[in-house]
Amino acid sequence: MPITMGLLLALSFVVSLLALAFLIWAIATRQFALDRAHAATVFGKGGADGPDTDGTHLFDTTGIDKVSARPVRLLILGAIFWLVLGSVFGVIASLKLHWPDWLNMAAPLTFGRMRALHLNLVAYGWLSQIGIACMFWILPRIFRTPLRAPHLPVIGFWLWNIAVTLGALAFARGWTDGEEWLEFPWQLDMLLVLAGVFFVVPLVKTARAREVDHIYVTGWYYLAAMVWFPALFFIANLPGIHYGVEEATVNWWFAHNVLGLWLTPLGVGAAYYFIPKIIGKPIYSYSLSLIGFWGLALFYSQVGIHHLIGGPVPTWVVTLSVVHSVMMFIPVIAVAINQHVTVARNLWAFKESLPLRFISFGAVMYTLASFQGSIEALRSVNSITHFTHYTVGHAHLGAYAFVSIVMFGAAYHIMPRMMGREFAHPGLIRLHFWLVVLGFAIYFFALTIGGTLQGLAMLDATRSFAESVILTKPYLEARSVGGTMMTLGHILFAINILGILRKPRAVAQSAVAAE
């Protein structure tokens, strides 16, 4: 048999699978002298035999949160600002798809720029910042030591937000690098990288000073994301290196990995922490955490090229990407069992805790978005859904229903602990939850159905292209309705968070019943 690309690929694929299985087996069964004992003992105290019923107050008992409070507060506020602004741009872009002549008097108001603004403001302004805020809140807690160099992230915060602001102005003026997800001009990329250094250094210092040997699974995701994302961002944004087809390949390698190796670790890490934290039970299985994490690490990096199915890239690159996309079932199932079993066995907490409602809804959406993504990567499915609104629905299932909604819950969990008081109007949180969930449901089902019909119409050569555009109109209108509901939910979210920051007029009640 001649040695061809396919044979080499299949062999290296098998070897890497075996290596992965061996690695997980070795860690799980303590083949190398690590620290499983610590896993059981360090965290066992107060946890192994049920929740600690004495500590129901919201005040920080360790002094750890006090140190992280300032950067976390700033990052959450910055994130919410960009969330509201980014959603408004999103709604405008959505409306323009069925009111094409609306707001067309100036170039910055046109669809192309509105869309770039929406994408980048929610990705870098909202998701990245709120995710980093969770890192600063969670990592010191699981390392059981206060945040080191806590002034650095404050500088990082300002640099990051200046970069996003300048980026927004640049997009509005039409100055971008010209590729989806890589719109930030490389000059501003340098500012983002610099800001990133101010975020990573304190976290690494904290990790090195940790009081525990065993790192909880959230820590793996966060520490890995701190390596993955800068590497991705740097390689993809380096100007003047990639051209032509190679540029497209790098573009989609980056664009999809932003979701999988940056936003996903942020969201999964937060869910892994907050779900057991709120319920007071350990997660189901250490071995499954290993499969979930290392599976993501191995499989995800090749996933992005399925965006180029049918494109002028070597077939084997695309096939490899399709295989890796489908292999994502393995880590996703592992994470799903770990998280959902913990919630399903403690449904009382789901009813009790509003933050958990957001977070476990988001975690379920992670499972669904990933399953959908794996199936969507198959050539047979992709040939229908590619270049349709279906893909947009899928992207929002991942970035919104999963990551954003987990982050809403995280903020609702963090803020009372940071401020030492409860939310004055839990009803508004409930309203926020139902607005975004129902709004998203309308959004997602409209785009999924409309996108499928659009794809089928485009494949049918006997129907004119215009027909495939016109038939999406009612679905695009529904999408605007859903998007507007989500945006209203975000405004409520902002009101809730700003509300708890303000000192209440009445004497603060330190411990209130309902969270």
Place this chain on the structure above:
Amino acid sequence: MTRINKQKPGKIVKPGEDFEPWESHNPVPLPVIWIAVALGIWGTALLLQEQDSKVVAQAEREAGEAAAHDAAEGGAALFLANCSTCHQPNGAGVRLAVPPLQDSEFAKAGPGVVAQILLRGIDGPIRVKGFTYDGHMPSFAEALDDAEVAQLASYVGARFGGGETVLAPAEVAQLRMTHSGSGSWQGGAELASLVADLPPQPPMPATAEAGLDPAISDLIFAGKGDVWSCASCHGGLGQGAENTPRLAGLSQGYITKQLHDFRQGERHNEHMSFVAKGLDDAEIDGLAAYYAGLRVDSTAQPALGGDLARGEQIALQGDWGLGVPACFSCHGPSGFGVGAEFPALAAQQPAYVASQLAAWAGGHRNNSPLGLMDRISEALPEADRRAVSDYLASLPAVPAPEPQAMARIEGGEDEL
């Protein structure tokens, strides 16, 4: 957990703030492992299949080449494969379009002459057996090697000219050397130097460009007012590309009719409707005459992944199971085109043909005489539409009928 579940509603004790999450040590559920193993096998298989498809493609290509090579052993097979679609399997040619080989002066002149025509092709008027044809024969110098040219020329000379001379490959090699770089034979006039006792041959006409009205030339190459130039989409030679049709060699009547239809909204295309509305009748006639007279090599090639064998079947025989007649039964042998109603199909851009078939099937084009193409296109499945488009693209470009011949047909005066 049990303790908590037994709590009365409203008195549920929440976990302490001191609690930090940790992992318990439940084993990995077996189904997860099975799913992982199954996916691993599937992934490996898919990657290996990638390799298989290459191996299979390689084998098919080699088998195809071998088959082509084997077939080349007979002059008859070579004739069927390369000559018969135009000159017809019996060598009778097509009246007014393709000269006959049977008993022609050139076949009688022996395999040497035939080989020289094969090597260079013909581009210019030629008189064969008393009729004038607008000769446009492709060169086979690249397609056939010396041995094949020798076999084919000997076969044609023997079968249609009645001679018995057999050409040797070495002689062909020498002829190839002599004629390399000479371009096509300029019609019968140039061939007269090769063949003795040839009846008088028509002179080469002045090139189309020379007789072109400057106003029409401007339209084609520069546009007029808001109307952009023809060449900007259809190419400098009217050769077309992708979804833009080849115009070179379409009949003047057909082009005129289509432009009128675009102008009157009977054929729909945003670009062409706009362009046609900017043209007056004289300009339309001038453009149609220009493109009808252009002789341009085919730039089309199969591009839609269609099954060429199936395409050939539809073009030559139709598919009566579907109620589809042979394309060539109306559009002429080898898709030459017949009159103003049946345009030439050979060498047409495949994406254009497929899009027109789809437009008829979907009811977006309906200017076909008697709705013929509407019904035929509806009956053809999508794969067949691609197959026949690709097959037509694989045919050599068709000569435009000589203007005088057209006039004679339309005037009812036939030399026969």
